Amino acid sequence: xxxxxxxxxxxxxxxxxxxxxxxxxxxxxxxxxxxxxxxxxxxxxxxxxxxxxxxxxxxxxxxxxxxxxxxxxxxxxxxxxxxxxxxxxxxxxxxxxxxxxxxxxxxxxxxxxxxxxxxxxxxxxxxxxxxxxxxxxxxxxxxxxxxxxxxxxxxxxxxxxxxxxxxxxxxxxxxxxxxxxxxxxxxxxxxxxxxxxxxxxxxxxxxxxxxxxxxxxxxxxxxxxxxxxxxxxxxxxxxxxxxxxxxxxxxxxxxxxxxxxxxxxxxxxxxxxxxxxxxxxxxxxxxxxxxxxxxxxxxxxxxxxxxxxxxxxxxxxxxxxxxxxxxxxxxxxxxxxxxxxxxxxxxxxxxxxxxxxxxxxxxxxxxxxxxxxxxxxxxxxxxxxxxxxxxxxxxxxxxxxxxxxxxxxxxxxxxxxxxxxxxxxxxxxxxxxxxxxxxxxxxxxxxxxxxxxxxxxxxxxxxxxxxxxxxxxxxxxxxxxxxxxxxx
Amino acid sequence: xxxxxxxxxxxxxxxxxxxxxxxxxxxxxxxxxxxxxxxxxxxxxxxxxxxxxxxxxxxxxxxxxxxxxxxxxxxxxxxxxxxxxxxxxxxxxxxxxxxxxxxxxxxxxxxxxxxxxxxxxxxxxxxxxxxxxxxxxxxxxxxxxxxxxxxxxxxxxxxxxxxxxxxxxxxxxxxxxxxxxxxxxxxxxxxxxxxxxxxxxxxxxxxxxxxxxxxxxxxxxxxxxxxxxxxxxxxxxxxxxxxxxxxxxxxxxxxxxxxxxxxxxxxxxxxxxxxxxxxxxxxxxxxxxxxxxxxxxxxxxxxxxxxxxxxxxxxxxxxxxxxxxxxxxxxxxxxxxxxxxxxxxxxxxxxxxxxxxxxxxxxxxxxxxxxxxxxxxxxxxxxxxxxxxxxxxxxxxxxxxxxxxxxxxxxxxxxxxxxxxxxxxxxxxxxxxxxxxxxxxxxxxxxxxxxxxxxxxxxxxxxxxxxxxxxxxxxxxxxxxxxxxxxxxxxx
Numbered sequence: 001x002x003x004x005x006x007x008x009x010x011x012x013x014x015x016x017x018x019x020x021x022x023x024x025x026x027x028x029x030x031x032x033x034x035x036x037x038x039x040x041x042x043x044x045x046x047x048x049x050x051x052x053x054x055x056x057x058x059x060x061x062x063x064x065x066x067x068x069x070x071x072x073x074x075x076x077x078x079x080x081x082x083x084x085x086x087x088x089x090x091x092x093x094x095x096x097x098x099x100x101x102x103x104x105x106x107x108x109x110x111x112x113x114x115x116x117x118x119x120x121x122x123x124x125x126x127x128x129x130x131x132x133x134x135x136x137x138x139x140x141x142x143x144x145x146x147x148x149x150x151x152x153x154x155x156x157x158x159x160x161x162x163x164x165x166x167x168x169x170x171x172x173x174x175x176x177x178x179x180x181x182x183x184x185x186x187x188x189x190x191x192x193x194x195x196x197x198x199x200x201x202x203x204x205x206x207x208x209x210x211x212x213x214x215x216x217x218x219x220x221x222x223x224x225x226x227x228x229x230x231x232x233x234x235x236x237x238x239x240x241x242x243x244x245x246x247x248x249x250x251x252x253x254x255x256x257x258x259x260x261x262x263x264x265x266x267x268x269x270x271x272x273x274x275x276x277x278x279x280x281x282x283x284x285x286x287x288x289x290x291x292x293x294x295x296x297x298x299x300x301x302x303x304x305x306x307x308x309x310x311x312x313x314x315x316x317x318x319x320x321x322x323x324x325x326x327x328x329x330x331x332x333x334x335x336x337x338x339x340x341x342x343x344x345x346x347x348x349x350x351x352x353x354x355x356x357x358x359x360x361x362x363x364x365x366x367x368x369x370x371x372x373x374x375x376x377x378x379x380x381x382x383x384x385x386x387x388x389x390x391x392x393x394x395x396x397x398x399x400x401x402x403x404x405x406x407x408x409x410x411x412x413x414x415x416x417x418x419x420x421x422x423x424x425x426x427x428x429x430x431x432x433x434x435x436x437x438x439x440x441x442x443x444x445x446x447x448x449x450x451x452x453x454x455x456x457x458x459x460x461x462x463x464x465x466x467x468x469x470x471x472x473x474x475x476x477x478x479x480x481x482x483x484x485x486x487x488x
Numbered sequence: 489x490x491x492x493x494x495x496x497x498x499x500x501x502x503x504x505x506x507x508x509x510x511x512x513x514x515x516x517x518x519x520x521x522x523x524x525x526x527x528x529x530x531x532x533x534x535x536x537x538x539x540x541x542x543x544x545x546x547x548x549x550x551x552x553x554x555x556x557x558x559x560x561x562x563x564x565x566x567x568x569x570x571x572x573x574x575x576x577x578x579x580x581x582x583x584x585x586x587x588x589x590x591x592x593x594x595x596x597x598x599x600x601x602x603x604x605x606x607x608x609x610x611x612x613x614x615x616x617x618x619x620x621x622x623x624x625x626x627x628x629x630x631x632x633x634x635x636x637x638x639x640x641x642x643x644x645x646x647x648x649x650x651x652x653x654x655x656x657x658x659x660x661x662x663x664x665x666x667x668x669x670x671x672x673x674x675x676x677x678x679x680x681x682x683x684x685x686x687x688x689x690x691x692x693x694x695x696x697x698x699x700x701x702x703x704x705x706x707x708x709x710x711x712x713x714x715x716x717x718x719x720x721x722x723x724x725x726x727x728x729x730x731x732x733x734x735x736x737x738x739x740x741x742x743x744x745x746x747x748x749x750x751x752x753x754x755x756x757x758x759x760x761x762x763x764x765x766x767x768x769x770x771x772x773x774x775x776x777x778x779x780x781x782x783x784x785x786x787x788x789x790x791x792x793x794x795x796x797x798x799x800x801x802x803x804x805x806x807x808x809x810x811x812x813x814x815x816x817x818x819x820x821x822x823x824x825x826x827x828x829x830x831x832x833x834x835x836x837x838x839x840x841x842x843x844x845x846x847x848x849x850x851x852x853x854x855x856x857x858x859x860x861x862x863x864x865x866x867x868x869x870x871x872x873x874x875x876x877x878x879x880x881x882x883x884x885x886x887x888x889x890x891x892x893x894x895x896x897x898x899x900x901x902x903x904x905x906x907x908x909x910x911x912x913x914x915x916x917x918x919x920x921x922x923x924x925x926x927x928x929x930x931x932x933x934x935x936x937x938x939x940x941x942x943x944x945x946x947x948x949x950x951x952x953x954x955x956x957x958x959x960x961x962x963x964x965x966x967x968x969x970x971x972x973x974x975x976x977x978x979x980x
Binding site for chain 1 (some may be wrong): 872887910957
């Protein structure tokens with residue numbers, strides 16, 4: 001397949017899948033077959049693409065030019081490849097999981113669910129491959145809109161309220177701040193292309209650059225930097241596969257990915273470092289890391305706790321981006337991957353607990369480990385990877401992030417990272433410990449093993465194993481991350 | 489045929505109008521009107537193409553040379569606006585067939601089509617003519633016929649709102665006429681081109697300044713520029729839906745065109761900028777965007793909600809005029825076109841709902857999104873375009889408008905434009921939530937999807953919203969040329 005065809009196929013296949021899902025809505029088995037086939041193809045294609053990309057092939061494609069000078073165009077660079085690779089592989093795993101979950105839970109409107117899911121993946125791929133800010137913005141908004149029916153899936157007043165917050169914050173910040181940032185960039189430089197080394201240097205007074213960076217930082221609401229994080233906990237009303245793939249991987253990672261892209265390819269790390277563009281803003285990320293961790297501790301609802309944990313972890317990536325040193329950027333990029341595998345495992349487990357035992361709260365989990373050993377083992381592995389202990393993948397990204405803080409002699413930030421790891425231990429580790437070692441609540445007896453459906457288990461086993469493999473073999477992600485920052 | 493096209497564009501609907509009125513009842517009046525609208529659209533297309541190819545068309549009516557005779561003078565600016573009007577008419581008429589049968593008493597149908605064609609004549613005439621008094625004549629033709637069209641609405645409020653519009657519209661037209669009279673007294677000419685040549689030597693006269701002011705206020709009334717917009721919400725709400733579709737997509741656009749012409753062609757641009765007119769446009773534009781968007785949020789009637797949104801959109805166009813730069817004028821012209829697309833699509837979709845449930849109150853449309861998926865889809869995409877989501881025509885408008893504001897470092901308008909978009913998210917979201925999430929009101933009626941004759945034109949406009957959000961060769965290309973003509977002496 002030629003480079004262009006391959007790129008276009010990856011963008012269009014999920015859309016074709018969505019159409020196929022709608023056409024085959026009368027027969028759920030065929031419909032799920034379409035989902036699986038599509039996601040499997042995408043997984044294979046992104047791996048093929050990644051291999052060819054690392055062999056030095058270039059991929060670029062321009063569709064049309066809505067505004068003279070700015071085209072809807074795609075170009076693969078290392079960071080986007082990394083993001084697409086994760087999203088593509090995890091869509092397959094999540095599809096396996098989702099089918100078990102949606103059936104095990106007898107959800108309504110499954111056709112709409114799977115179709116919207118496929119469209120969201122197409123939007124995610126569009127974001128990953130964008131060659132300029134306008135294209136990225138187009139798919140960014142498409143992702144917001146296509147995930148809206150997923151968030152409000154349940155149709156309950158709670159889901160509607162969640163959807164309102166979700167749409168309000170994501171659309172609001174993107175239109176009021178992100179778009180403004182893009183337009184300011186455009187009016188300063190006359191272009192919005194992503195380019196190695198950045199395009200802003202020499203076009204903007206360094207004193208104002210911090211303000212422009214703030215427009216991007218807060219305008220990209222998907223990165224959930226406080227105070228624009230409320231949408232993420234609100235989105236937890238969605239069915240768990242959505243929370244798992246979209247609100248631990250695709251949507252939120254699209255946010256931090258965009259921030260990384262803007263940092264590396266619009267501002268340029270040299271420009272940021274030499275002018276101290278992010279000096280004050282970096283504390284917003286640091287504060288988000290700590291505050292979100294502390295809020296997570298207070299949450300008894302398991303998904304809410306995981307959501308705040310995600311908010312905190314996302315700011316690791318934002319912080320790495322704003323450090324703008326090579327180690328910091330590599331750590332941030334790798335954390336996209338490492339956190340994805342770990343957090344999706346945790347959400348998978350939360351969904352499994354819900355499907356098998358209809359439990360949502362941490363305080364109800366005492367002793368449940370005896371009934372669901374696989375689930376809680378996976379949860380345990382995910383937890384350790386999030387905390388950043390060896391031998392789990394999460395260690396590498398934290399290592400480079402810490403190195404970045406040392407490199408720029410921001411020792412206070414190093415302290416933030418370390419404290420946050422401690423906080424992770426406090427709010428995550430008790431969950432599997434409770435499940436394995438505490439006595440069950442009165443009236444509950446966990447004598448037999450009663451796990452969730454097999455497809456759910458399979459998905460969890462895959463992602464938790466990946467957390468371990470990524471410790472020993474982080475190479476593909478490391479290579480892509482270091483390529484993105486121009487070699488380390 | 490050549491240049492006669494410019495005349496035929498006005499004459500064909502003018503002759504067809506009385507003809508349609510005397511045709512027997514049934515579908516014949518519709519068929520003739522539809523044919524006329526298609527002919528006009530084709531002519532307008534050819535006209536724009538030949539203007540883009542060969543420059544300005546000057547047509548002397550009756551062979552009398554200007555400035556004594558009436559001259560039709562067409563450049564990229566008015567050819568563009570004429571195309572918008574004619575194409576919207578050609579899309580509205582297929583839609584009109586069922587919608588009018590449902591909303592207008594049968595015996596009035598021929599009159600309705602006759603008035604619609606007269607209105608089209610007037611609007612096209614305004615765009616074609618190069619004579620400032622002739623503009624008044626056509627303005628009155630279109631206005632009088634639109635008063636009649638609005639009064640055809642089903643509810644009794646249609647009469648009062650038509651009457652209200654009649655009063656306001658007449659004041660506006662009178663102001664315009666007084667202004668023209670004052671200018672004529674000092675320049676001795678009515679030909680725009682000729683007047684533009686003479687005016688620089690008499691600009692210091694108070695009569696001229698007064699005339700300018702009268703004309704500005706008069707057209708601002710026609711344009712429904714905030715705070716002179718009070719006639720518009722009622723008129724749009726109570727008129728038959730077809731009329732609302734047609735007027736919302738064309739009438740105010742043509743008024744914007746006249747405004748641009750007077751400000752930038754007839755008067756020297758240096759004069760326009762020296763007066764407080766441009767600042768006032770920015771102020772009125774910002775106030776309009778904010779207040780009308782907030783009003784829209786609190787409306788209980790969908791047509792009224794969209795009407796207030798129209799007032800807000802006119803505010804955006806006024807901002808572009810007020811910036812008085814090439815980019816600003818481009819933004820206004822692009823939004824002129826794009827707003828016709830989005831409001832046309834939205835009002836048509838609302839018309840489909842009215843066709844089915846005979847109501848346009850928000851509390852009556854609960855849950856209809858599931859029963860009418862295509863109509864719902866049209867409202868969603870039209871709404872997204874109104875918000876200015878990328879990939880839709882609305883985004884292109886916003887992009888140029890904000891770029892124009894940034895060029896001037898006009899930060900407050902930038903903020904207002906973006907806040908306006910956010911407010912649009914709220915009122916569009918309100919519609920979508922009612923249609924999609926609220927449980928279906930159970931009154932025993934089973935609602936089905938609208939008929940194809942309503943859906944096809946609606947979706948024609950919806951797809952145009954997406955197409956012109958991605959491929960802007962036509963809109964941006966023509967607007968660029970047109971803005972260059974208008975802003976000849978302005979800074980780029």
